[in-house]
Amino acid sequence: MEKTEKQDFLSMDRRTFLKVVGAIGASTFLGIHRSQITKALELSKTKVIWLHGAECTGCSASLLDGGNPDLSQAIEKLSVDLAFHETLLAQQGIFVDGRPASTSELNSEILLDEAIEEGNYILVVEGSIANGPEGSGKYCMYGERTFKDIFEKAASNASAILAVGMCAAYGGINSSDSDLKELTDFRGVAYLNENPYGGMLSELGIDKPVINIAGCPTHPDWVLLTLAAVILGKIDINNLDPVLDTYKRPLVFFPADNSMHDNCPRRGYYDRGILDDDFSGKGCLLKVGCKGPYTRSDCGLRKWNNGVSMCTQAGSSCIACCEPGFPDAASPFYEMIEDKPLAYGMNVGTMSAIGVGAATVGVAAHAARRIIFDKYAEEHKEKLEE
């Protein structure tokens, strides 16, 4: 496919487009962008290369649970060529006496190299990238090379990068506090936790458009609908700022102006000051550690596993698995955030004024939380720009 000026990955006539949108149920998402569909170019395949670094494969497992669209629908209706995905494809790496054997139909390493060589693909990264030890990247290797090397090649030739899940987006659990953190030196694609210059792209000096699909794991809709929007040209990859937040998350899924708490199924209990002291009740979970008021996600509306449930609905406090500081920012998971000295980089003293006592006037308290939340984002932005 020829690159257009705006580098839309796929363009199609209006009729085909509407058919596709209807089929994948993406119209709501696309509607939010209020984009015009005017191009009438020919239909072609969009190539996707999906790489796995240091991860648990939970985001791929989540992808297989996708509902609207599901994975095979998305691939078929969006005309995606899933050129490489280690967990799903038939191929594997084969070396005979040190040389890659056979062809790309059997050998995943030949397949991957050929796909990268051809270029013009969306790179999806799942898992973080080891820089350790000593900048070698050798704490994560496969196919006879480091993942850092594979990532460098794949990122250099990509048209855009989707960092899927917390590990790829921000380092995730691999980058949480421990005495090994500096040694292993795991990085997200563009970020290291909240630092937008700490990712592997900066380390390697590569400049590419990046979208961070947060979540541990990420929601299949967040991945597939973002992919759909990019493929359909509804997101212009060369002008991402209007559709992404400070942490490069799509605003439509991670809204700047409200939190998970706003649409929590247990919100009514909060408003009435019914706060549970332990689990398996039905009240608000704030006192057992819920971080919902500080978490930007549409979980409360979208829900998980084909709309079946979500964490707080099943009685568990939210652990803010969509926030760049996860898991440290939310840990200990079962202590009230007001009891922590520092949360989201902020002094909790300033938050404590709206503590449990105020929850009986929940509406007011919630408004206060919102203000603090937004203030934090602003402060943080300034800090990063310094």
Added chain:
Amino acid sequence: MTRVVVDPLTRIEGHLRIATEVNENGVITDAQSSGMLFRGMERMLVNRDPRDAARFTQRICGICPTAQSLAAVNALDDLYEVADQIPKDALVTRNLIQSLNTMASHATHIYVLWGPDLVNPAYKNILDTVEGTGSALWKELLSRFAPISYKLNGESVAPGTAYIDGIKQKKNLEEALALMGGKMPHQMSTVAGGVTYRPSLADIGKLTAYYHKLMDFVDGSTLGVDHETWLENTYRASSPQKAVNFLLEHLQSVVDRSLSSNNFSQNAGWGDLELISAFGSELIGEKTLGLPASFKLDRTGAYPEDSNVGFLTYGVFYDVENGDGYDPVGFGQTSFQPASFINSSFEKKGFDHKYITEETTHGFYTSDDALHPFDGVTDPVTSASEIDFEGGSDSRYSWIKAPRYNGIPCEVGPVSRMLAMNEPLTTGLMNLFSENGYSAVNSFTRMIAKAQELLILSEQFLKWVTVDLDPNGKYYVDPELKNAKDSRGIGLWEAPRGALGHWVKAGSDLKITNYQMVVPTTWNCSPRDANGVPGPLEQALMGTKISAAENLLGVDNANPTGILHTARSFDPCIACAVHTIDLTEKDRTPRTFTIV
């Protein structure tokens, strides 16, 4: 001698490298299994609130996160001294959550990860040599098991029906799990003290509906008979011999119906399991049923006669009927699937976790003592030059440690659990194989044991939902956090892939001082130990022929199906296997635990 390396072994969780030496007859003579990733993940748990462990450890593995969280809560219940107070309905819910995770993981493995190997191009070449039957069978296999984005000779092949339906069932089962756990992967419900979820009466109806959706799939695709008939005649057969007889007679009738017409469709009685059973095994397919071809999976992944591999299971699923929760000293005696150590002569012994050690003489670690998990030390090499996978069997070549039970490497997983349960079909097939000069455990028995376990658990799931779960019951007790002071806990459980143990210690500030996990793939994909004894997968590879159907069409090192079948039959999960912990604190008060 040719060096054949599969790196990465795809369609598993994580990054695994298998390096082999293959002789001029196409037989694997040496093998090393290498985990390729080091995250040092458990060190993150040190100094944290122990309750966080049930959420952190799930992030080790997105395929069996539930098992990690349950091993963690067993350890935490022990740590907080609430293990004997967990309410019955919380135990039922934990059972339901784990059984769904196991079934979803098995469905994913059978259909999405392992199944595509049945359409390896080598089998097309082999089936081309069998007139009529060969091409009909190949078409059928391709239409069921082709994976996504599959190409043959440059032609795109549509994903198979069984492959797509397998994904749908995985989704179905995870939706059921999400109902209780909020979401999957990384469900949120299992916490120290019980579960956070409380079902409504409507939820029980929904859970039953998910079960029926699964059984519609089983009856329509997986089996050529209805599941009740199958379980009645296999799982509940009066002897292993009777279970095998049922299988063979059933298969014979299906074969007789279709061989002349070359019809291998569902309509002719060929469920996915019938196809795998008849054409997967040389002994069953060619020698017993008289089929003209088989993939001879019973000749791959077999242990040599003088193998030194035991079979280990810690036991799983609380005995809710008798109100028995988790007891770190006695767990596994009354659990639905019991604990057992079975030696290489298939003699059943008791299980005692104090016999577990891990060592790292062939791993990229600097401390090599064989230590019990409570005393384990993990110090990764810190310079790049020390990480080299090319050194062969005498070198350090993996991030996976070498766990041993009383010095013996052990296979863990469905085969071990079915053996401990005396499951008639699995044990009957093993008898059949050993009586006919085959290794009792091989790639074929591993897959049948897995499918059989899925069916057994589905039935048990229904019982737990409809008989044992009480929406008005109690689901949580608040643990006394100060009980963790200078305390420790043991969490034993079974992941879909096998025995999973967590060991936790807390200090005077109630925070974690040490956390150790020994996970299934560490057992199965272990490297050599200090005595040079290879791990189970390594032993299973040695003696296996490198190419399809016992090198039937000659030796093809460029398509080493022998490695692929054998390694994938263990359902490796590498992210789990390579996460080990720094345990520098020595035991203060040694205790002896006797289990069984």
